[in-house]
Structures are given as structure tokens and as C-alpha cells.
Amino acid sequence: MVTYSSLSHPIASPFITLRKSATKVSFLLLLLKQPFPRNCKFVAAMHSNSSGTMAVSVPGVSPQEMVAIAQETFRRCTSSSSSGSSLPERRGKGVAIFWFRSDLRILDNEALIKAWLSSQALLPVYCVDPRLFTSSTHYFGFPKTGVLRAQFLMESLADLKNNLKSRGLDLLIKQGKPEDILPLLAKAHGAHTVFAQKETCSEELNVERLVAKNLRQVDQPLLKGLSTKPESKTGTKLQLIWGGSLYHIDDIPFDCKCLPDVYTQFRKSVESKSTVRACLKIPTTLGPPPNISDWGTVPEITELGFQKPKVEKGMRFVGGESAALSRLHEYFWKKDLLRIYKETRNGMLGPDYSTKFSPWLAAGNLSARFIYEEVKRYEAERQSNNSTYWVLFELIWRDYFRFLSIKEGNTLFNPGGPRKVEVNWNQDSILFDAWRDGHTGYPLIDANMRELSTTGFMSNRGRQIVCSFLVRDMGIDWRMGAEWFESCLLDYDPCSNYGNWTYGAGVGNDPREDRYFSIPKQAQNYDPEGEFVAYWLPELRALPKEKRNFPGHLYIKPVVGLKHGGSNKTSSKTRTAGRAKTWK
Numbered sequence: 001m002v003t004y005s006s007l008s009h010p011i012a013s014p015f016i017t018l019r020k021s022a023t024k025v026s027f028l029l030l031l032l033k034q035p036f037p038r039n040c041k042f043v044a045a046m047h048s049n050s051s052g053t054m055a056v057s058v059p060g061v062s063p064q065e066m067v068a069i070a071q072e073t074f075r076r077c078t079s080s081s082s083s084g085s086s087l088p089e090r091r092g093k094g095v096a097i098f099w100f101r102s103d104l105r106i107l108d109n110e111a112l113i114k115a116w117l118s119s120q121a122l123l124p125v126y127c128v129d130p131r132l133f134t135s136s137t138h139y140f141g142f143p144k145t146g147v148l149r150a151q152f153l154m155e156s157l158a159d160l161k162n163n164l165k166s167r168g169l170d171l172l173i174k175q176g177k178p179e180d181i182l183p184l185l186a187k188a189h190g191a192h193t194v195f196a197q198k199e200t201c202s203e204e205l206n207v208e209r210l211v212a213k214n215l216r217q218v219d220q221p222l223l224k225g226l227s228t229k230p231e232s233k234t235g236t237k238l239q240l241i242w243g244g245s246l247y248h249i250d251d252i253p254f255d256c257k258c259l260p261d262v263y264t265q266f267r268k269s270v271e272s273k274s275t276v277r278a279c280l281k282i283p284t285t286l287g288p289p290p291n292i293s294d295w296g297t298v299p300e301i302t303e304l305g306f307q308k309p310k311v312e313k314g315m316r317f318v319g320g321e322s323a324a325l326s327r328l329h330e331y332f333w334k335k336d337l338l339r340i341y342k343e344t345r346n347g348m349l350g351p352d353y354s355t356k357f358s359p360w361l362a363a364g365n366l367s368a369r370f371i372y373e374e375v376k377r378y379e380a381e382r383q384s385n386n387s388t389y390w391v392l393f394e395l396i397w398r399d400y401f402r403f404l405s406i407k408e409g410n411t412l413f414n415p416g417g418p419r420k421v422e423v424n425w426n427q428d429s430i431l432f433d434a435w436r437d438g439h440t441g442y443p444l445i446d447a448n449m450r451e452l453s454t455t456g457f458m459s460n461r462g463r464q465i466v467c468s469f470l471v472r473d474m475g476i477d478w479r480m481g482a483e484w485f486e487s488c489l490l491d492y493d494p495c496s497n498y499g500n501w502t503y504g505a506g507v508g509n510d511p512r513e514d515r516y517f518s519i520p521k522q523a524q525n526y527d528p529e530g531e532f533v534a535y536w537l538p539e540l541r542a543l544p545k546e547k548r549n550f551p552g553h554l555y556i557k558p559v560v561g562l563k564h565g566g567s568n569k570t571s572s573k574t575r576t577a578g579r580a581k582t583w584k
């Protein structure tokens, strides 16, 4: 039976803090001494399924605990609290609209705070854009948003609505395109400005352009008298504000157009020349809201054209800021896993080998600067080591891809990538389908791909391996892989996804590395006992551990041979980008 190593104790009070030296064993003993809180139920953090494997929820805490953790964090981060730097006084006039995009949180949301400060009444709105849910990916026609990400988003909205309500506001939910909805709302409420977070990739930029254009045409008689500038008497402004990255775009020592092509150069420069800004505090109240008779409800997933999904295996991520803050609390403070992140981060199985922050970061449920502050707090209260630094190192990768998307523009989505490499990519649908469905005959590839379609998540190690296999061993067009990821990933964001894919396919901006991942080597290093593959491919469970990754005729026949280091030496049919060498 495969069990994930650490069980989130369902009856634990969320605020039990481990002492510095506490081990897992003493932690469990500590928990057992706790009286059962009356209102806490046993939570199905781990469910047995018919094949005897375990599914683990992330975070493994109850909804009540999640809310309690979020409320406690909000309390600490409220402007008037003694620990927090306070916000300027609210001196704004009239109504402002806040258009939520991929920043679905209230904590450290700069654009939200600016909208609040600039108004007497704030109208927060989310547009359920049909283009996200009914259209397809650009070239290869996969669903633009897979069901699991759609569900994660709806959960995020429900949580946001609750959190706004607890601060004297609400979230207006409208179905339709932002460029249609926002001007109507601006007109109806006489809003002087629509505030939103700035995005960087072409689809989002296009929506921004349309919104700005349509807002300019709003006839705003209600605005007269609010401003001394004659030009603002008609039309509503769109004000886009940078957010979401660890380092603010104004603080990095480069113009994005001149960003270094090599990550290390970027990282060293920002680390030595830039500082991370402090998180913005939340005001005690965000109200009053404008007069709204119907705030709308979060659509059911079935209303968006999906069937209700069921994650029966692997990790089930819960969308929303409360879940995000609970996961951080769990990973850093309750389970004390930050201490060993660098040693475990290349794992593939279970909830604990890495932070799993990415789905919440992508939806904007979690602020990178808040993670930074929590790392610093952990370093001050517990310990500072390579692991605590390495989480920040990885967040700088995220920043890098975000800034890079400004430099590279649409070349990020072109077959030759930013370097305009000329490759005659293969688009063989039989090979691609075998990869997508997890039927390649290589357990390590198949297990990772099945995890992706079942849960919407795959480890970073897994992503690098399946990317290398698709591109270098199969010779398939990397964009097919990138679009499949775009469809399935809970944490999909265009900058990180296409940045990593172009990088892995050898068409990215950094030409120095040729990233061939040898499957036998990866299996030996990262799944030596075949636990990961046996978890996702139950038919391998009966095999001796050392055979699970190398089952020979006991498993599907490999659909292609490996270019390097495999037992089957047939080379792949097509040329891939760059010279291949075995990597890591």
C-alpha cells in the first residue's frame, strides 16, 4: 500500500506551533494530548480508494480551520493592528470599480487598495468570461480551461466573496466579457475609474485594450463636479497597476526590454540591487459598497458547461485565499517543512515534498511578497538555511518569466521560440496522444501524465522529464505539450508555462543549456523504489521495486526509443532543437 508520508492531523488546532526542535514524532504526541475541539470533525484528509492507495487533500485541514487560519492572518495584516504599518487616509471621491483578474485575494493586493483609497464607495467585480471556459487553446484546440482549474477558480471566487463580505463589501459576479460588462457598470454607477492588475501576455493585453477603449466611450454625466480636470468629465479611466511578482517591476535594475537572457544574471542583480517591498496591509473595512440589488452568485461548474469533477486519487487542491493561507501555515509552521525544502523539492509523490503554492499563486490567491515575509519570519523565529532561501530562489524564477514575457512578447508562443530556432517539428497525433494519455510505455512518463489529467498538478521534476521526452525523444512540437499543460494545469500561467516550455525545448532565450532528461537516470535518482510509478500505475505494484520503472515486456511496449541512455536504442525519427546531452 502506498501512503504519503505525512498525514495532516484532522483534529489539530490550526494554531499549534511547533517548537524549534520538535520532531514529527513529538508533534504527533503533542497533538494527541490536545482535547478534541467540539466543533471539529474528522476530516477526509486521506481517503482509501478501492485499489488501496491514498488520496491526500491539500491542505489537509477542515474548512473551519481554513477560515480560522485566514482570519488570524488577516488580523495580523490589518492596517490598524499594532504590528502593521498603516495605510494612508481614505480621501477619495465617488465610485471606483475594482476588476478582479488573476489577483483573487484581499491581502497585499495593491490595485485593490488603490481603488479603495481613490473612492468613497468601491465596487469589486469579477467577470466570468466565456472565452475562458468555452474556447480552445490557440493552435491545437484543447479546452482553454480544464474542468479542474475551472472548479479551482469558482472556489476562489466563493472564498473571495466571503472575505470581502467580512470586510463590509461583496463581490459582484457577472457572466460576460469584461469589455462589455465594465462600461455598463461604470455608467450605471458613475464610476470615475476602473482599477485592475496589469497583465503581460497578448490575450490579457488585448482584453485590457478593449476595456480601456469601451470605457473611454462611457458618457459620464454623473462625474461632473468630482474632478477639476475637464477631460475626466466624460469617460471612465482604466488604471492598471503592477502586482503579483516578488520584486516590483519599478524596482528591478533593468528595463524589461533589456532583461538578461540568463536567469542567474537576473537573479544576482535583483538580489544585490533591489529590495522586496513590504506587503500592503488590509483596511479594517473596505466598505461601504455602492447600491447593488443583486450581487450575483458563483456559477456552478455545470453552468459553465463542465461535468462535476471528482479527484479520487492524488492531491485535491481547494481554491481560494483561505486555503492558500492555510497551506502556507501548514507547510511552514505546522509541519515545519520549509526547513528541508531544498532536500525534498525534487520529489514527485505526496503533498509535502514542495510547497504546492503554485495554483494559489497563479489565481492570485497568494501574494509572493507575503510568502517572502513569512520566510523572513520563519528565519527569525526558527532557522535560516539553504532551504529557506531556496523557496525565494524559485519565486525569482517566477518573476523572471513574468518580466521575460514583456521582453519576448509573442515569440514566446511561436514554434521557434524567442531565439527563432528553425526546427521542423513533428505533430504526429498518435505519438502525442500516447504522451497525453499516459500510454508511452515508459512508466515515469505515463505516471506523471496521468497525475496531470487526474489532479491538474505535476511536480516540477515531472514537468521537466515529460517535456524533455516529448520534445527530444518523440520529436513532437513543444507547443502541443505546452497547450496541453495550459488546458490541464491548476497553476497555469502563460509566463511560467510558455517560459518553461521554450526553455525546456531548447528554443528559449538561454541557449546555454540543452536539457535532455534521461528517463532511466531520472527514475533511478528520483523514484528508486518505483513508489511514484506504482501509485499512478497500479498494475506495476506487484512487481519488485527495482523493476517498476523498468518492467520490460510486463508493461506497454514503448512507443519510441530513447535518444540517450535507454535500453531501447532506436533513435527518435525527427530532429530536435539543439544538441542533446544527458542532463542531471
Ligand SMILES: Cc1cc2nc3c(=O)[nH]c(=O)nc-3n(C[C@H](O)[C@H](O)[C@H](O)COP(=O)(O)OP(=O)(O)OC[C@H]3O[C@@H](n4cnc5c(N)ncnc54)[C@H](O)[C@@H]3O)c2cc1C
Residues within 6 Å of the ligand: 345, 354, 355, 356, 357, 358, 359, 361, 362, 391, 394, 395, 397, 398, 399, 401, 458, 459, 460, 461, 463, 464, 467, 485, 489, 491, 492, 493, 494, 496, 497, 498, 500, 501, 504
Ligand atoms: C514544462 C513546465 C511548465 C511549467 N508550467 C508552469 C505554469 O504554468 N505555472 C507555474 O506556476 N509553474 C509552472 N512551471 C514551474 C514549476 O514546475 C511549478 O511552479 C512548480 O512545480 C509548482 O510546484 P510548487 O508550488 O510545489 O513549487 P515549489 O518548488 O514549492 O516552488 C515555489 C514556487 O516557486 C515558483 N517556481 C518554482 N519553479 C518554477 C519555475 N521553473 N518557473 C516558474 N516558477 C517556478 C512557483 O511559483 C512555485 O509555487 C512549469 C515548469 C515546467 C518544467
